[in-house]
Amino acid sequence: MAINKDSNAYTLTFAIIMVVIVGTILALLSVSLKPMQKKNAKVKMKMDILSAMMSTDEKNDLNRGNTEAKFDELIQIEKALVLDMTGAIRSEISGKAVLDVNIRKERRDKTLAEVDKNYPLFIGKKNGETMYVIPVVGNGLWGPIWGNVSLGEDLKTIKGASFGHKGETPGLGAEITQGFFIDRWIGEEISVAGEAVKFEVVKNGSGSDQTKVDGITGGTITSVGVQEMVNRCMKPYVEYFKTL
Amino acid sequence: MESTLDIFVKAIFSENMIFAYFLGMCSYLAVSKTVKTAVGLGAAVIFVLVVTVPVNYLLENYMLKEGALAWLDPSLADLDLSFLAFIMFIAVVASIVQLVEMLVEKFAPALYGALGIFLPLIAVNCSILGGALFMQDRQYSTILDATAFSLGSGIGWFIAIVAIAAIREKIRYSHVPAPLRGLGITFIITGLMGIAFMSFSGIKYGKEVKEDKVAVVVTGMNTNTVNK
Amino acid sequence: MSETAKTKAPMEPLFSKKNRKLVTDPLTDNNPVTIQVLGICSALAITVQVEQGVVMGAAVLFVLVLGNLIISLMRNLIPSRIRIIVQLVVVAALVIIVNQVLMAFLPDVSEKLSVFVGLIITNCIIMGRFEAFAMANKPWPSVMDGLGNALGYAGLLILVAVFRELFGSGSLYGFPIFGSPIPTPDSPLGTGLYAMGYMNNNMMILPPMALVIVGVIIWVQRSRNKDLVESH
Numbered sequence: 001m002a003i004n005k006d007s008n009a010y011t012l013t014f015a016i017i018m019v020v021i022v023g024t025i026l027a028l029l030s031v032s033l034k035p036m037q038k039k040n041a042k043v044k045m046k047m048d049i050l051s052a053m054m055s056t057d058e059k060n061d062l063n064r065g066n067t068e069a070k071f072d073e074l075i076q077i078e079k080a081l082v083l084d085m086t087g088a089i090r091s092e093i094s095g096k097a098v099l100d101v102n103i104r105k106e107r108r109d110k111t112l113a114e115v116d117k118n119y120p121l122f123i124g125k126k127n128g129e130t131m132y133v134i135p136v137v138g139n140g141l142w143g144p145i146w147g148n149v150s151l152g153e154d155l156k157t158i159k160g161a162s163f164g165h166k167g168e169t170p171g172l173g174a175e176i177t178q179g180f181f182i183d184r185w186i187g188e189e190i191s192v193a194g195e196a197v198k199f200e201v202v203k204n205g206s207g208s209d210q211t212k213v214d215g216i217t218g219g220t221i222t223s224v225g226v227q228e229m230v231n232r233c234m235k236p237y238v239e240y241f242k243t244l
Numbered sequence: 245m246e247s248t249l250d251i252f253v254k255a256i257f258s259e260n261m262i263f264a265y266f267l268g269m270c271s272y273l274a275v276s277k278t279v280k281t282a283v284g285l286g287a288a289v290i291f292v293l294v295v296t297v298p299v300n301y302l303l304e305n306y307m308l309k310e311g312a313l314a315w316l317d318p319s320l321a322d323l324d325l326s327f328l329a330f331i332m333f334i335a336v337v338a339s340i341v342q343l344v345e346m347l348v349e350k351f352a353p354a355l356y357g358a359l360g361i362f363l364p365l366i367a368v369n370c371s372i373l374g375g376a377l378f379m380q381d382r383q384y385s386t387i388l389d390a391t392a393f394s395l396g397s398g399i400g401w402f403i404a405i406v407a408i409a410a411i412r413e414k415i416r417y418s419h420v421p422a423p424l425r426g427l428g429i430t431f432i433i434t435g436l437m438g439i440a441f442m443s444f445s446g447i448k449y450g451k452e453v454k455e456d457k458v459a460v461v462v463t464g465m466n467t468n469t470v471n472k
Numbered sequence: 473m474s475e476t477a478k479t480k481a482p483m484e485p486l487f488s489k490k491n492r493k494l495v496t497d498p499l500t501d502n503n504p505v506t507i508q509v510l511g512i513c514s515a516l517a518i519t520v521q522v523e524q525g526v527v528m529g530a531a532v533l534f535v536l537v538l539g540n541l542i543i544s545l546m547r548n549l550i551p552s553r554i555r556i557i558v559q560l561v562v563v564a565a566l567v568i569i570v571n572q573v574l575m576a577f578l579p580d581v582s583e584k585l586s587v588f589v590g591l592i593i594t595n596c597i598i599m600g601r602f603e604a605f606a607m608a609n610k611p612w613p614s615v616m617d618g619l620g621n622a623l624g625y626a627g628l629l630i631l632v633a634v635f636r637e638l639f640g641s642g643s644l645y646g647f648p649i650f651g652s653p654i655p656t657p658d659s660p661l662g663t664g665l666y667a668m669g670y671m672n673n674n675m676m677i678l679p680p681m682a683l684v685i686v687g688v689i690i691w692v693q694r695s696r697n698k699d700l701v702e703s704h
Contacts, residue, residue, distance in 0.1 A: 421695075
């Protein structure tokens with residue numbers, strides 16, 4: 001039984017069967033795995049928030065398994081809130097719902113007006129000291145970068161940070177996730193006399209000033225991206241802290 | 245935000261498909277022996293990029309993106325088909341290339357004579373799918389921006405392949421060490437061209453003018469720190 | 473794997489000389505990157521660190537071996553007019569499946585891989601081997617061919633990455649080799665070799681150096697094997 005493989009009917013049938021099979025497999029897979037993927041993403045988000053409050057050693061101990069427990073222990077989720085760009089509290093979102101705010105997605109969404117963007121704030125307690133964790137998002141050289149910055153009880157001194165990126169140059173821009181770069185941010189203050197300061201990422205070794213942070217050699221654009229991200233995202237929070 | 249012109253210029257120079265991302269390298273190396281064929285393939289790449297990226301843009305924004313189907317029916321707003329993106333993009337590229345090939349053959353036999361043999365090569369050219377993926381990743385706000393990006397990328401690719409072909413034609417008369425002849429020297433020259441193209445990354449694009457007026461201090465040779 | 477078990481039927485022994493050659497050839501004299509000029513796009517973009525090279529190599533190995541097997545099993549069914557599209561769909565579907573599964577079960581690996589997913593689909597080695605080998609050969613040789621080519625590709629990737637990471641970042645697979653360049657209070661230049669004034673060559677990290685290194689590897693390879701020298 002010879003089938004004419006070059007006939008239109010055969011080509012079309014083959015194409016349709018293939019599309020149906022591939023489509024079914026992919027759709028099934030996607031639907032069945034979606035809940036797990038969403039859960040993984042949420043755990044990752046919690047990990048990022050937690051690591052902003054932690055020292056390098058503690059960060060190394062953090063893994064996907066113990067994140068949920070640690071998060072419940074350190075973060076007072078019922079106190080979490082969302083600000084708008086002027087620093088006023090958005091009362092309609094608070095507590096657990098704050099975790100559903102996706103600022104990375106909001107930044108990419110060009111149809112969303114600036115005034116509608118959300119600025120979440122997480123409040124945690126570590127070793128008896130209250131810490132404020134602020135998520136930030138910006139642009140690096142190749143794609144988005146993001147992170148979390150934690151402030152101490154004085155509402156201005158940076159106590160810790162964690163940064164992440166999608167695809168910065170390994171060895172250069174990608175170094176923003178490394179401990180040595182994060183350490184350069186610790187101890188800096190985000191406001192002077194209640195007004196937001198502007199950080200500058202400068203050449204290696206000259207960042208001793210309060211508003212200057214050493215950049216990464218060769219990772220200039222990513223370092224400046226972090227600077228822009230922190231400067232821009234801190235504004236609403238500084239406004240909010242004034243009212244406390 | 246970036247203007248359309250910024251996107252266009254950036255795509256040609258500082259984010260050149262070949263020199264910054266190495267996309268479409270395979271055909272770049274294979275079809276760059278003479279300037280004539282290089283011009284043919286380069287033109288075909290521009291053409292296909294300009295056609296496929298806007299089509300994929302519409303597909304992405306009205307079908308694949310999470311909530312993109314809301315225009316059909318509000319109840320579909322939760323549907324997320326983004327896992328299909330790769331397969332859709334590649335299907336669009338392959339079928340448009342096939343379609344273009346047939347149309348060109350029928351209506352412009354002269355053009356077909358010049359471009360024809362390159363069209364099948366293009367379906368598997370990484371720069372075409374790369375263009376679609378970059379478009380998806382960068383979330384251009386209008387179809388105009390996406391088209392400007394695709395045109396710029398195509399032109400950048402064209403410049404790269406024509407330049408290397410011209411160099412390869414001349415280098416035939418040089419005493420290249422035998423083992424390095426052909427592929428080896430082409431790699432090294434492309435590397436050197438890439439270094440030259442990197443100087444374009446210093447172009448300052450007019451973005452975020454209104455945001456900050458504080459001098460941006462660069463971690464380079466000349467640092468002018470402005471004290472606040 | 474049950475699929476490969478089925479192919480054990482052919483008379484020829486599984487690891488006959490011919491089949492072994494399919495694996496070993498692409499490692500050296502028929503290397504997909506340096507000789508066949510395939511898969512260069514991704515070879516260059518991700519060779520800054522050895523780890524990335526390893527991850528990419530493993531991903532390509534998986535997709536190429538499985539893809540070659542599938543295409544080879546279907547080779548008598550695929551209509552020739554749409555074979556390129558069929559091949560593309562197979563690659564894309566495989567890559568999506570891998571990515572989705574990793575995202576659900578091994579999220580950390582998936583994060584590392586996410587950047588490369590697009591690169592795997594556009595990797596010409598995969599399409600090239602489908603078209604040149606799997607379309608015309610039985611499943612088992614196709615698997616061997618996929619294995620060989622993927623290993624040859626991964627090997628080159630790792631070789632280039634070793635040079636770039638060692639001289640560009642002073643480390644190998646993330647472990648510092650030359651000490652640390654980060655200034656400490658007692659030694660402003662860092663520790664180890666850096667304290668003596670050694671500096672990383674940032675040039676190595678930049679994309680164009682990957683091309684130059686591949687060029688040099690081709691040079692070395694062809695001066696050892698004169699048969700590979702091109703006339704022009």
